[in-house]
Amino acid sequence: MLDEEIQELVRQNGMGSTFPPNCFVAMKAEFVEYESRRSLTVSFPVLEESLNPLRTMQGGFLVAAFDNVFGPLSYLAARVPCATLSLNTHFMRPVEPGDHLTVQAIIIARGVQVLQMMGEAFNSRNKLVATASATAIVIGSQSQSTS
Numbered sequence: 001m002l003d004e005e006i007q008e009l010v011r012q013n014g015m016g017s018t019f020p021p022n023c024f025v026a027m028k029a030e031f032v033e034y035e036s037r038r039s040l041t042v043s044f045p046v047l048e049e050s051l052n053p054l055r056t057m058q059g060g061f062l063v064a065a066f067d068n069v070f071g072p073l074s075y076l077a078a079r080v081p082c083a084t085l086s087l088n089t090h091f092m093r094p095v096e097p098g099d100h101l102t103v104q105a106i107i108i109a110r111g112v113q114v115l116q117m118m119g120e121a122f123n124s125r126n127k128l129v130a131t132a133s134a135t136a137i138v139i140g141s142q143s144q145s146t147s
Contacts, residue, residue, distance in 0.1 A: 002034040005076055012079070019075075024068045027061075032102065039106040040073040046099045056094035057101070063089050066119050066132040069105045074115050077107050080140040082115060089132040093123075100124045105134075113138050 006019055020029070027050075033041040042065075050061035067087060074082035095101055105119035114137055121130040 001036065002031055002076075005034075005036065009075065009079060020072060021068075023064065024072070027065065027068060029065075029068055034076075037077045037107070039104065040069055040076070041102060041104045042069045042072075044068075044101045044103065046095055046097055046101060048097065051097055054094070055097055057096075057099075059089070059091060062091070062095065062101070062121065062130055063087065063132070065101055065103050065121065066105070066130075066134070069103045069119060070117050070132075070134040070136065073105050073107065073117060074134075074136040077110060077115060078136075078138045080138055082136040083139050085114075085135045085137050087132060087134045089130055091130045093127060093129050095121075095123055095129050101129070 010019055028045050028047065030043045032043050044065045046057050050057050052058040066089060067084060070084060070087065101121055101123065103119055103121045105117055107115060108118050109116040114135060117134045117136065119132045120128060123129050
């Protein structure tokens with residue numbers, strides 16, 4: 001279902017970009033679960049290049065993981081391109097090298113121009129490591145592309 005929705009959106013919006021984006025691919029992310037226009041779960045291996053000097057996942061990479069879930073989810077939910085206006089993250093515990101991070105995100109409110117999302121990140125032992133909230137603005141619309 002996810003692949004079909006993605007291909008249809010890319011076809012509808014005539015986007016010349018890649019989906020998933022290169023930043024998603026670089027983090028070796030994998031789609032795990034998708035509920036149409038409602039939620040998305042993605043898994044990320046904790047790569048050596050994402051470690052800080054204490055040898056845990058650097059906070060910026062953890063935020064990038066959230067962004068790599070909120071971005072596709074906002075696009076799938078709005079059916080047109082969106083841009084992140086804010087992304088707020090709270091860290092609970094470190095993520096160890098060799099672990100897998102699973103990020104689950106949901107749409108909590110969908111307006112005409114703005115989406116509100118929430119997410120949780122878990123380590124491979126299913127321990128909560130971080131939470132995040134994001135606001136995205138709808139930057140494209142089917143009516144704009146036809147006028």
